[in-house]
Amino acid sequence: MRIKILTLFPKMLEGIVNESILKRAIDKKVCQVEFIDMRGYSLDKHHHVDDTPYGGGAGMVLACDVVDRAILANADAASYKILMTPQGRPYQQKIAKELSLKEELILICGHYEGFDERIRSYVDDEISIGDYVLTGGELAAAVICDSVIRLLDHAIKKESYEDDSFSNGLLEYPQYTRPAEYKGMTVPPVLVNGNHKLIKEYRLKESLRKTFLRRPELLKERNLTEEEVKLLKEIKEELK
Ligand code: 6GU
Numbered sequence: 001m002r003i004k005i006l007t008l009f010p011k012m013l014e015g016i017v018n019e020s021i022l023k024r025a026i027d028k029k030v031c032q033v034e035f036i037d038m039r040g041y042s043l044d045k046h047h048h049v050d051d052t053p054y055g056g057g058a059g060m061v062l063a064c065d066v067v068d069r070a071i072l073a074n075a076d077a078a079s080y081k082i083l084m085t086p087q088g089r090p091y092q093q094k095i096a097k098e099l100s101l102k103e104e105l106i107l108i109c110g111h112y113e114g115f116d117e118r119i120r121s122y123v124d125d126e127i128s129i130g131d132y133v134l135t136g137g138e139l140a141a142a143v144i145c146d147s148v149i150r151l152l153d154h155a156i157k158k159e160s161y162e163d164d165s166f167s168n169g170l171l172e173y174p175q176y177t178r179p180a181e182y183k184g185m186t187v188p189p190v191l192v193n194g195n196h197k198l199i200k201e202y203r204l205k206e207s208l209r210k211t212f213l214r215r216p217e218l219l220k221e222r223n224l225t226e227e228e229v230k231l232l233k234e235i236k237e238e239l240k
Helices: 011-017 020-027 064-074 093-099 117-122 138-149 158-162 189-193 196-214 216-220 226-239
Strands: 002-007 032-037 079-090 104-109 125-128
Touching: 002 011, 002 064, 002 138, 011 020, 011 032, 011 138, 020 032, 020 138, 064 104, 064 117, 079 093, 079 117, 079 138, 093 138, 104 138, 125 138, 189 196, 196 216, 196 226
Parallel strands: 002 032, 002 104, 079 104, 079 125
Antiparallel strands: none
């Protein structure tokens, strides 16, 4: 996969892809990440990329010609172009999975007060990472990069994300490592005993418990199996 990030602040993102799992994935050629400074597509002699809004009001608006030229110079038929904006569709793990299947992503980051509305006609998708406002799309683009790259083949072991929170519609079960006791807090004995059938059942039940207690709406969106219905009933009994 190739990811191209069109931004006015490429340095905001460089650190993120140069560390840890993302760096390793890029070194292994699992994916390629490129930062493209949109300022280079301004025809203005001072490289302005924005202007005051028609109709008046505070702030500056990112101009459509700069973004248009940046897209034309960097996209082809295989590119899936995404505008990073708080008005976009709310980002979720299932969108990360969807994006991980694309050949090329182009993430377009605005700054300032907003974009010229006509920029929306150049893109395939608009994504928001949550109901709050950031100063620009760069942090959101970093979130997309991180969450998509880890799902690519050979970025990390498949087992490492098969049980992720959200990937099966549930929050992940609790995990422990040594020591077996720390400041009086112990590891559940079932995990130490090595009975894989019991461990599997324990993990499913604790996954259901966490989801029920913290994100009950996720359970409503999911078809529960017979076993899950039984475990959930036990959990509710235990809470009485
Ligand atoms: Cl994608 N951009 C900006 N500027 N703010 C956001 C966002 C994106 N998602 C949530 N808030």
